[in-house]
Amino acid sequence: MSNIQSAPETLMMGYGYKPELSEGAVKCPIFQTSTFVFKTAEDGKAFFEMAHGKPGHEGQEMGLIYSRINNPDMEILEERLKLWDGGEAAAAFSSGMSAIATSLVSFLKPGDVLLFSNPIYGGTHKFIHLMLHNWGVTSIGFNASDSKEDIIKLLEANNAGGKLSMIYAETPANPTNDLIDIEMCSEIAALYSTPGKKVLVAIDNTYMGPLWQHPLKHGADIVLYSATKYIGWPQRPDRRCSHWQ
Numbered sequence: 001m002s003n004i005q006s007a008p009e010t011l012m013m014g015y016g017y018k019p020e021l022s023e024g025a026v027k028c029p030i031f032q033t034s035t036f037v038f039k040t041a042e043d044g045k046a047f048f049e050m051a052h053g054k055p056g057h058e059g060q061e062m063g064l065i066y067s068r069i070n071n072p073d074m075e076i077l078e079e080r081l082k083l084w085d086g087g088e089a090a091a092a093f094s095s096g097m098s099a100i101a102t103s104l105v106s107f108l109k110p111g112d113v114l115l116f117s118n119p120i121y122g123g124t125h126k127f128i129h130l131m132l133h134n135w136g137v138t139s140i141g142f143n144a145s146d147s148k149e150d151i152i153k154l155l156e157a158n159n160a161g162g163k164l165s166m167i168y169a170e171t172p173a174n175p176t177n178d179l180i181d182i183e184m185c186s187e188i189a190a191l192y193s194t195p196g197k198k199v200l201v202a203i204d205n206t207y208m209g210p211l212w213q214h215p216l217k218h219g220a221d222i223v224l225y226s227a228t229k230y231i232g233w234p235q236r237p238d239r240r241c242s243h244w245q
């Protein structure tokens with residue numbers, strides 16, 4: 001068994017979960033706790049330092065601290081989401097907007113240019129125009145019908161090429177289902193990347209979900225989801241839309 005590479009469909013049954021850490025429960029219990037106990041004060045110190053990225057802890061295993069930072073259920077969700085997209089790492093947040101806002105503020109700084117696809121989810125639109133604008137990030141929207149040449153012209157007309165830091169696309173778009181070519185976005189990003197600065201491509205994949213579209217395979221760097229749509233829907237046909245009845 002051990003050398004068989006199982007498909008994500010199979011791995012969803014138990015991947016990332018160790019029953020021996022939960023009294024042998026076959027399915028992961030829901031850990032409704034904010035704070036975890038450390039075996040020793042030294043463990044606590046090491047876990048906090050590791051959580052804040054302090055080097056010098058090679059070989060030490062990370063432990064649970066506080067549910068906003070890590071929690072068994074959240075870690076299993078992250079591990080399993082990572083499988084569908086073939087990602088290196090995943091981070092779960094309390095909402096899709098929280099994941100989107102955190103990604104934008106983490107990778108953009110004052111003076112940067114953000115290129116984004118239009119139309120875009122209302123919450124994201126507001127965050128870009130009201131919040132990022134106030135923090136000195138210039139945002140330039142392109143349309144789903146624009147060609148690669150049109151978008152390059154748009155960047156050049158705004159004298160934005162050198163300051164471009166991220167291309168953010170939502171595809172299919174909410175609510176129009178407009179499609180954006182992810183590979184085209186990564187080609188534009190490559191055009192404006194330099195050895196010292198990679199222009200990132202972030203894709204909101206909420207509408208297709210992690211089963212049907214894998215943006216990382218088309219050159220994206222970051223994939224974002226809201227779990228209120230495709231991911232959160234019941235998948236069994238007989239239960240489809242049961243929450244509307």
Ligand SMILES: *Cc1c(COP(=O)(O)O)cnc(C)c1O
Pocket residue numbers: 095096097098121123124170173174204206207225226227228229
């Ligand atoms: C709903 C939605 C969001 C926001 O997600 P929340 O979990 O409600 O914060 C973001 N992007 C898209 C494409 C959405 O449809």
